[in-house]
Amino acid sequence: MDTPQLSSLYQQLILEHYRNPRNKAELKEKTVEIHMANPVCGDEIRLQLRIEGDHIAEAKFVGQGCSISQAAISMMTTLLQGRKLDEADALAKRFTEMMHGDEDASKDKALGDLRALKGVSKFPVRIKCALLGFDALQEALKKDGAGETH
Amino acid sequence: MPRTDFDPIAIRKEFPALDQTVNGKPLIYLDSAATSQKPRAVLDALDAYYERDNANVHRGIHELSRRATIAYEDARGRVGSWINAVEPSEIIWTRGTTEAINLVAMAWGLDNVGKGDEILLSVLEHHSNIIPWQLLAKRTGAKLRYIELDEQGRLILDDLDSLLSRRTKIVAISHVSNALGTINPVKRITEAAHAVGAIVVVDGAQGAVHTKVDVQDLGVDFYAFSGHKMCGPTGIGVLWGRRALLDAMSPYQGGGEMIHFVGREESTWASVPHKFEAGTPNIAGAIGMGAAVDFLSEIGMDAIAVHERDLMAYAIEKVGAIPGLTIYGPTSLDERSAVLSFSLGDAHPHDISTILDSDGIAVRAGHHCAQLVMKHFGVAATARASFYLYNTKDDVDRLVDGLEQVRTIFA
Numbered sequence: 001m002d003t004p005q006l007s008s009l010y011q012q013l014i015l016e017h018y019r020n021p022r023n024k025a026e027l028k029e030k031t032v033e034i035h036m037a038n039p040v041c042g043d044e045i046r047l048q049l050r051i052e053g054d055h056i057a058e059a060k061f062v063g064q065g066c067s068i069s070q071a072a073i074s075m076m077t078t079l080l081q082g083r084k085l086d087e088a089d090a091l092a093k094r095f096t097e098m099m100h101g102d103e104d105a106s107k108d109k110a111l112g113d114l115r116a117l118k119g120v121s122k123f124p125v126r127i128k129c130a131l132l133g134f135d136a137l138q139e140a141l142k143k144d145g146a147g148e149t150h
Numbered sequence: 151m152p153r154t155d156f157d158p159i160a161i162r163k164e165f166p167a168l169d170q171t172v173n174g175k176p177l178i179y180l181d182s183a184a185t186s187q188k189p190r191a192v193l194d195a196l197d198a199y200y201e202r203d204n205a206n207v208h209r210g211i212h213e214l215s216r217r218a219t220i221a222y223e224d225a226r227g228r229v230g231s232w233i234n235a236v237e238p239s240e241i242i243w244t245r246g247t248t249e250a251i252n253l254v255a256m257a258w259g260l261d262n263v264g265k266g267d268e269i270l271l272s273v274l275e276h277h278s279n280i281i282p283w284q285l286l287a288k289r290t291g292a293k294l295r296y297i298e299l300d301e302q303g304r305l306i307l308d309d310l311d312s313l314l315s316r317r318t319k320i321v322a323i324s325h326v327s328n329a330l331g332t333i334n335p336v337k338r339i340t341e342a343a344h345a346v347g348a349i350v351v352v353d354g355a356q357g358a359v360h361t362k363v364d365v366q367d368l369g370v371d372f373y374a375f376s377g378h379k380m381c382g383p384t385g386i387g388v389l390w391g392r393r394a395l396l397d398a399m400s401p402y403q404g405g406g407e408m409i410h411f412v413g414r415e416e417s418t419w420a421s422v423p424h425k426f427e428a429g430t431p432n433i434a435g436a437i438g439m440g441a442a443v444d445f446l447s448e449i450g451m452d453a454i455a456v457h458e459r460d461l462m463a464y465a466i467e468k469v470g471a472i473p474g475l476t477i478y479g480p481t482s483l484d485e486r487s488a489v490l491s492f493s494l495g496d497a498h499p500h501d502i503s504t505i506l507d508s509d510g511i512a513v514r515a516g517h518h519c520a521q522l523v524m525k526h527f528g529v530a531a532t533a534r535a536s537f538y539l540y541n542t543k544d545d546v547d548r549l550v551d552g553l554e555q556v557r558t559i560f561a
Contacts, residue, residue: 006508006559041515042517042524043530044530
């Protein structure tokens with residue numbers, strides 16, 4: 001009964017991140033925090049970043065939700081540690097491209113573990129789950145950038 | 151006249167949308183608590199209206215307007231008889247349950263509720279039976295109080311008398327919970343509410359769907375329900391209210407149809423029910439809801455209730471036997487309707503729903519617009535399978551197979 005699409009959606013790496021999320025803790029020295037929720041389904045996260053000058057010194061999150069949203073944000077925060085702000089923004093754009101079915105994006109090594117989420121693009125109603133963390137990231141970058149020119 | 155035998159497989163054939171495959175599998179529709187599918191009889195009634203009788207109601211002298219008006223008012227009468235209203239004018243057409251509750255909150259509430267008054271709700275309510283009262287409370291300075299839930303999601307009524315007082319103006323309660331299927335003792339609550347002079351407003355969105363509703367027997371003051379959950383179209387619903395209350399109420403919205411004489415500064419209102427039906431109504435929707443009532447009456451609400459009870463007994467036994475699966479809500483079949491809310495291990499309800507969908511099985515995942523209920527059970531969401539007259543034990547078996555696949559993936 002298991003379809004190929006379903007197996008590509010629920011890869012072991014995704015379930016592993018879901019059950020053992022990285023960077024899931026309150027960040028005491030945060031400089032920006034974004035609360036992002038999907039009111040339709042009840043998924044919600046708070047993304048917390050410590051931004052120092054032009055880079056993200058530390059990224060953590062708290063929250064709860066489905067395997068896709070939680071795995072995506074676990075993978076995302078892993079990639080964000082020490083990342084320059086424009087790199088983080090580029091990562092968000094690249095991931096969004098992959099969610100919209102871009103084959104090149106899905107092979108881009110820059111996306112790290114996030115490439116395991118490629119299969120989500122075949123499940124249109126779940127794409128917003130995968131994007132929850134990156135939506136929060138983009139809000140955070142906007143908020144940090146407000147009043148400054150990068 | 152009710153049909154002589156109840157045959158869910160024959161009934162299913164009357165619902166065109168149920169005859170399709172989803173992701174390569176025959177559709178198993180277990181989301182009727184969100185919205186039911188529509189039988190051919192209802193679809194035909196909508197077509198017949200638009201193809202032959204389409205005209206505005208209560209406005210024209212011409213033949214089509216006459217026909218449309220008769221069909222529209224006739225539907226009102228049939229819906230009224232179906233819930234044992236005293237007269238058709240007690241039936242007010244609304245967009246649905248939500249608008250019906252908002253109508254009471256604004257048209258009755260603003261004139262009758264003041265600072266220091268209380269509105270009694272329950273933690274079990276759908277957001278549509280919470281938010282209108284929060285809005286009313288904000289505008290009037292009234293206070294909201296809540297009936298709490300026990301560990302099975304039933305209302306705790308031991309201290310009902312202490313929750314009610316002369317300050318209580320409104321008790322707003324659901325007939326049946328959409329999130330858990332709990333059937334509430336509306337009669338008992340109504341007696342206690344009336345004893346302190348409060349009015350009782352019932353959210354019947356999940357009530358009228360599954361059981362014979364008799365508003366006289368229930369003794370309530372307002373009963374709200376939706377067409378789309380009981381085989382009718384979307385965008386149409388009913389507020390039933392006692393005539394004396396409706397007569398005394400201010401209008402809800404202003405516009406055409408609801409007036410008597412219009413002056414520059416002051417106008418007078420049409421009589422009930424038209425006073426509450428400003429603008430061109432959902433004529434086709436009302437006619438479709440009338441057809442849905444005919445359809446359900448022909449099958450028989452008692453037969454539907456018996457069928458659903460059998461199905462629930464089977465579902466609770468089979469689904470409940472799956473290791474790691476938790477069912478929420480009352481354990482007794484006497485206290486629950488055709489809703490099965492559950493969680494399965496650490497699989498999130500979204501993931502459960504996606505995996506079931508790949509098997510052609512439609513269930514709801516989420517908070518079911520009942521975040522207070524979810525909080526009560528300490529969960530963010532549940533998966534919910536809801537059953538109706540066209541579901542069978544085979545559907546339950548397919549659900550069980552699908553849930554086994556969830557267990558395999560989340561092993």
